[in-house]
Amino acid sequence: MHRYREFLTSLGWTVLILAVFVTGQTIPLPNLDVSTAQDAISHVTFLRLFANVTGSDFSNQTLFSVGMGPFMSAMIIWQAVQAVGDEAISHLSPHQVSLGKYGITLVLAIAQSFQVVYLVRGSLDTFYFPGTQINIVFISTIIILVAGAMFVAWLANLNAAIGIGSSVALIIPGIVRGIPGNLINGFGDTEDVPLKITATTLTAAIIIGAIFLVLSVITNAAELRLPIERPMLDQEHSDSYLPIKVLTSAGMPFMFSSSLFMLPRYFVNQTVGPTTPLQHAIVTWFSYRTPQGILVYALVLILLNYAFGYINLQPSRQAKTLRESDDYLIGVPAGDATEAVIMHHFNLLTFISNFLILLVGVGPLIVGLWYPAAVNYSLYLGSVLILAGMVGGVADQIKGLINKNRYQIFD
Template sequence: MKNKFIHSELFSKILFTLMMVVLMELGRQIVIPSLDSTMSRQVLAASPLLRNVSALTGGQANYPSLFSVGLGPYMTAMILFQAIQLLDIDELNKISEHQRGMIQRWISFIVALLQTLQFVYAIHSHIKFSGIKVCGVDYNLLVSFFVLVAGAMIVSWMSDMTTKFGIGGSGVLILPGIVDSMPRVLLYGQGLGSGRVFLTTKLWVVLGISVAVVTILTIFINKAELRIPLQRPFVQNDFSESYLPIRVLAAGSMPFMFTTTVFMIPSYVSSFVPDGEFNRLVQNYVAFDSPIGVLIYCAIIVFLGYAFSFMNLQTERLAKNLKKSGDYVFNIVPGVETKSYLNRRLFRLSTVANIFFLIVVGTPLIVGLYVSEITNFAFVFANILILVTIIDTTMDQCNTMYLRIQYDLL
């Protein structure tokens, strides 16, 4: 049995995934050349937006490194491509998988250029200039820019390879970064009104109990799904029923991965005009210690929860596929009515998921308005939800592949 496991597809996929994770960690330690790393660390530490984006996309927020941009371009390209698919353009539906992959790679490259520009702008004053100009730009500045872009594209390639030859998908690559950032998030928060916390014995007890409860509830709701019975006239099966599963957490952990980033964008933009009226407005209201700021943050979670649910499921495409295969929901006409029916069911499930999101993250933020030490719990809970969804998906894949090697052909 041991030899059988070692020579199985599961074992090779686990090894490949571990190799990708190790390479990801090594790349995060390769410092960009011609850079004052000490001063750059201070700049990045003062930018909550860059620090948050790096932590949630597997980048390196502590100091500029080869993989500082992380999975940001890859994830953004994937989301943009899914949004384009919602338009149901016939020409796009007819292209091959290779062409789809090339389109996503080009989108990743464009996003990598934009994110790297933002990153280099933040640290450009701490790059040691060589005095050599290329098209009016210092050579070392260009090197830093292209090193970061190259790192982002390498990470995109690693994500594709992990999805194809590994297990758990690209999400596995961001696990170390999220785990590494959790102590900092707990103790120092995300900024914008969330301050440092000194953990007392009472806070440790509250944190331990709440983490256990959130973890258990997240595992339960991540497994929960609605099973819509299907009528399959072209498939005769007397041993089991056919159904269409729709997960309660159809949005996955994506809302938590982007909510804080979206919330911080106004603050980042206003920092370019520190004396302007917009900056004062943002400081007063777009903050975690403001009731309006908490309301805005929760509203972003709800919006992204609905958006990613419909983006991930793509009910119009699903309804078309059911109609083509001849399958249908009992008493529902295939086509437009099926799409409307799926939209209604998905909206209700997304509402349940959003209520769960608000309880998990909104409750600590509301309590934090009166007990500031509790505010940072919200960010820890958000990271736990991301970790649980990624690990649960990975474990499901492992379990499925493990069951395959338990059977021999007669």
């Protein structure tokens, strides 16, 4: 039992944290007409897509509706800043780093909360500041949502410290919950054709999803290992390597590609439709059902795959870490030469992973030019790829917690 004690303790904390998170997503916002608010949000497709992969729940206006969106975006922004300005970031204390991350989270939480409240403003009841005729329901609702988002960020950090699955544990339930809707409704725009669920289509979806899940697990685990020489270690224990995953971006392109791609569509009135040449161009080039739109979406996926892969790997940081520890890639001088070799392999692996990304994201769109319902599989399989990467990371952590007590340095 001693072997599983740490795992069971961490699992218990994660269950408790998830219970608090789920409970917060059932507490409705005060002074709000829920039915009309849901109607207002349902027409904003990119929010639904963003919510599916960030643990948010915009379909129900609750204390934790904003969810993990600001925190996740802040972590990505911080990683990008760290990749660009590693020298400056390395001199910050842990307290300053924490303040920076929470500061970015707060700014994004305010912006996203304002966006949500503005969209449902017609559903808000009046609430006057005591003794005045000043209606404060708009600002008070924003404050409640921001407070909920910051509390969720604290829960995510708490789970990373004492639970299982780091911060992604709070995202996984939302992704699982959104997969059936992604398959049936697709991207949710006016051009989408809902997939009719019959015995045949359900069986096909399960088989395709299972096959792709296996492929995703294999791809997420695949890595290139560059041998490292560690002169400061005893020769018997000096064999080591630098792993570079084939899918360095870990499926993150699918977390933001859809909402990013659909943003230009909101410059076009969704009810009236395009009325100017510019609006017609936007509808043509940012549609999942035109060759031009499919090309643009493919470019978005490729760019995000490269950007997130670079942020996750950070070749310059890897080279710097090796140099500072007096380690080096075998046959490669330390410093710039090491960074160049890491970049070369990263570019090669990213080129290879682009084929998988395009197969998942663009393949169904091409088929959809002839069979419209196939478009839904782009979002469906993308969610499976994200889920496989996250679950794989959680499984590795669980394995480590279980096995760490099997080894003893001293008898």
